[in-house]
Amino acid sequence: MTSHPRKPLAATPTGTGLPDHRNAEKARAHPHDGPDRALRATLARTTGGLSPQAAAGAWLDWAMHMGRAPGRQLELAQHAIESAWKLAADMGARPETEPPFAPGPNDHRFAHPGWSRPPFRAMQQALLAGHDWWDRATDDIPGMGRQDAARVRFMAHQALDTFSPANGPLTNPEVIESALKSNGQSLVTGASHAAQDLLHALKHEETAPSSKFRVGHDLAATKGEVVYRNTLFELIQYAPQTDTVRAEPILIVPAWIMKYYILDLRPENSLINYLVGQGFTVFCMSWINPGPELHDVGLDDYRTDGVMAAMDAVSTITGNEKIHACGYCLGGTILSIAAATMARDGDDRLASLTLLAAQTDFAEAGELMLFLDESQVSLLEDLMFDQGYLASDQMVGAFRAIRSEDLVWQRAVRRYLLGIEEKETDMGTWNADATRMPARMHSEYLRGLFMENRLTAGRFAVKGKVIALRDISVPMFIVGTETDHIAPWRSVYKTKLFTVGDLRFLLTSSGHNGGIVSEPGHPRRHYRIGHRKPGALYMDPDTWLASHAPQDGSWWPEWAKWLGEHSSERIDPPPMAAPDAGYPSLEKAPGNYVLIR
Template identity: 50%
Template sequence: MLLDDTQHDSLDRFVRASLARLTLGISPASVVLTYLDWLSSLALSPGSQAHLGQKAVKKQLRLVQWASHSAFDPNAAPCIDPLPQDRRFKDPAWRHFPFNVLYQSFLLQQQWWYNATTGLRGLSPHHEQALEFGARQWLDVLSPSNYVLTNPTVLEKTLTSGGTNLLRGMEHWWEDVQNQGLGRKPAGTEDFVLGRDVAITPGKVVYRNHLIELIQYTPSTKDVHAMPILIVPAWIMKYYILDLSPHNSLVKYLVDQGHTVFMISWRNPTEEDRDLRMDDYHQQGILDSLNVIAQLIPDQKIHTVGYCLGGTLLAITASALARDKDDRLASMTLLAAQTDFREAGELMLFIDEKQLAFLEDLMWAQGILDTKQMAGAFQILRSNDLIWSRIVNEYLLATRQPMNDLLAWNTDATRMPYRMHSEYLRQLFLNNDFAEGRFRVDDRPVTFNDIQIPVFCVGTEWDHVAPWRSTYKLHLLSDAPEVTFLLTNGGHNAGIVSPPEHPSRHYRMATALDGDPYIDPDSWFEHTPIQEGSWWPAWQEWLMERSGPLVPAPDTGTKAYPPLEDAPGSYVRQI
């Protein structure tokens, strides 16, 4: 039987989707092309080959000289220090022979491979980054910190405990295997129940459509600032990262400061939602929410806040509103959200034409991108922290990290609809359409520089999802009357969840007015002074100055939009 064109295409996609399930969505063709590009570039560079050979010899001699010296002087300075974020060799036990030689040899090898995979003339930047990343992943597998006999901390505990740590570690491993196989969450998450322990700020669901529930939080003050706040979280995560426990809930903090707060809670899509589009998230998500809030709090402009993907969608929506001369927005705050994706961090390593086509076929077959597939990609990005350090601590040292609200939230993942996620990856990550004026809403292009409201942008220093230098590029896109950029320490999640009581937070903040000269990110970082403490009060003061006078606190819901149920609602509970 002959196949028509559609059947040929379906067969191709089915085969690629089947393979993608085995490779966690990583395209073998993309990996092979990356390796061949490096190999051919190196083969045509005899000078680079000789230089790498010389470096290898010099590093070996350097290690031998250092080892000889350190044998007589145990306090000798190491010949190479780990990178600032590398905490594998911090224990003083690594300073004693033979473990000092092992870890120094590993770090020198790691440095050599970095030299071998970067700086080759003719190697494409994307392949160079992917190759360096891949080499780092393989080296991390071989790190002496990962094995009993080469990790002094693990070896000492094994000897002193008679190996009981390894037996308990095996129990931990078997428990994790069973939980994963049965689809159960990790032990300890049962202590963080939605509506009881987390997401407990009082409020009501005042609107629901197929894609969202809109939560209006109950005022905790007699009077409130006139202008309400709409928060748009990422749909790749459950919204309650911004409403964790009472002591670290951004929602509760804002409500207690006298703000009327609304929150979008996204539906967790299933295969039936495969054809949801970015336009649906724009229309049914943000625009519907703005329309409802305008009915509940009439005659007031609305402050908007977007986190991660939600911030990107908010920027697109704000651009469309500005294009259409719609002046409902009072301000826009972007939390760890990107608008220009040319330097979008190590996630870009998974985004090229072959890789994206491979992933699209996987989503086409499933109708969604599954939570396990997304979690795998994020774990690879931080393999030292999320994979290898966990193996060492939980399986070799047999010490379980106590569960907390943020870790429990991190296990409560969501899925991505096929069509929407494909549009997001292709139009934003791959083609950078929004930053370059090609992204279309209602079949007309939108551009960030149409936005003429105050903009507040928060980046985090150690963000692996939305690197702060990428979020800082907002300055190049914006013609807003003022752009305030704040950089806080911490990562993509922990840096945003930064309550005033947090003991080790600091931030930098500066405002650029329309007409001010551009300052590059590194110069900005060097010349903007550090301020101790959480960034929340600084941002809240910024909001308060732009939120109008105090007025009596509004009721939750109206006759037109009566409360449907208590917060946190139903959608956030979907598995």
């Protein structure tokens, strides 16, 4: 594999400014720490990376505060009695009447009409009544930490859902109906699926890639060339599709938590292909799927040897034109750090900055915070120290737990009780193609950003000097998604609190991935968009939502129009690669790194 020469990766972290007692490297030097870390790593594997101490501490916090609140106990007892009366009154209700308890917006387990008939309705309502009681039991308890309350609520819901009537072959009307119609074949097929999956799990085998969607053929198929490669990423330059292009190129920085081709799925729903077709010169980074050899790569290495190295290549290949930089998810976070550093250091190569479902402030980072505190992160650090990285399944498990109704239980019912094979989709194939993360980088990211929120607190240092988002003066385009459980849109919106320049905020329908992959013609899509002029007063997110009406359709044309407004004249397409300047064409897109599993 051809490699472009590049300076060695930094051996020590430089981007987080973490104090020495928080530095994982210091912990390694303790003379008796090795056996302890090995034991804790084994524990982490057993618990899926979840800290038993964190769970026990949350329950103890709840129990102690509840134990000294007899008035609250009485209120909860009264609420339980009222719920019991509601359940009793609903026993004889007609199927078309509204039940007393309704499932959450993401809970589709009870969509089958059989759940409106007895006895299934009574079982469903009993489960939802339990959810309702625990919501009340963990809400607004004076003195109890909000994170502990949320964690207890989450664990209680998880325990209840384990015994949901939807999970039983004799208590789920849809399963019974399917078994009767198929003469039991659905259950036989489901049992075969369960046996296959159990065998894969026992053998520790990864799920085989989809045969229907192949990377480089059906997915990630936009024509281009790899024009740069180092230890961390490959840079892809896409071939022009128009006679002339905008002078300013677009550099896309995807998240390293995922393969880049979420932005280049099939040609008809590829954001990259769309941009190229609109007359833009597009470059995209393809991060490597790291192994233990990148254990010591830090967060700032992803900025210097990642984002800045890509920017150097784009500048050289296109003739030093200004760059429209776009970051998605974690890629947007590291791009924000890079942009603020560039502003501080007088680097004016950016023409604009676009952040897609990317957080810069983590005070309201959503349900992922359920898995983050000192105990949790320390346990993950022990696991990563032992492995050298955070494995993809260890990370994906947290995302699935947050949406367990859909991503765990409903999938299990469909596959094991209904015997339905999962339909192969482009996004499903991408979703199964998860990546690992280097130990040091992930530790610095969790501590410096998620736990300590250093970037917007004015305590994030790059090369020993603090950076500030308010220094970014280029126009910004921020995209949030309505049902995002990874980067909640109100958290994404807070970029407006910490910047002062020209800014467009766009809120689109759907979630973290589906909202971004929202091509023109996609059914049932809408968006809202607003413009914050430089110097304008701050508007809170709920007021903004109420004052901006939804518009039907894809948000992609809005962004392309905005990019055009902040671009200069059209020119002949730049050359593919620049071998004389040290950026030769290495191979055809999508390159090699995206294929590493």
